[in-house]
Amino acid sequence: MSIPNEALQKLLLELEQSAAQSQQQISAVKQQIALKGRESRMLQLTKGEVESLPKDTKVYEGVGKMFVMTPADEVKQRLSTEDSELKSDVSSLEKRLQYLETTFKNSRQNLDKVLKAGGG
Template identity: 35%
Template sequence: MSIPNETLRKVLFELQNKLIEDNRKLTLVRSQIQTKERDKRLAELTKHELSTLKPDTRTYKSVGKAFIKADLPELMKDLDVRVTKAKSDLITLDKSKKHLERNVNESQTYLREITNSRG
């Protein structure tokens, strides 16, 4: 039993579109992972540097283009929150990345199977 050429073209077209879209999403997720890792590392390094200061040291928090005076414990707490949020975002992004990689591999396998069965 053979698949009609028109149906085969439709399936190939849909698979190729899905593969292209999943590759685009995968590239975006990888970029987001890099950004989150950088943000997390920056917060960790900043926290490490702030931990060497005396508790009564004047510290300032960046708010847009301005700096506002903030207590050291408040800054440390904010950095803890940023690190925790980045870690949770990285876990979510990693799951998404694995899912997209699996989809890309499946689409590539299906495309190979279809083209090999026709050739």
């Protein structure tokens, strides 16, 4: 069974586009994971610094162009909440990355099959 030349070209183009799109999305997701990882590390470092302060130390948070005194416990809680949200985001991004890598792999395999079938 031979595939007409025009149909083969169209199929190849679609598979190449799918593979290229998956590759771009993989790159974007990897960048997002790296960014979230850096943010999480900064939050952990900040939380460690706040936790190492004596209990009666005044803690200030930046709000726009000013600083507002905030109870240290409140700051610790906010940092913990943000860190857990970041971890959840990273988990979701890793699942998406796995899906995209599978999609890319499948596109490449399909492309190879079409090339072998069309060339033989």
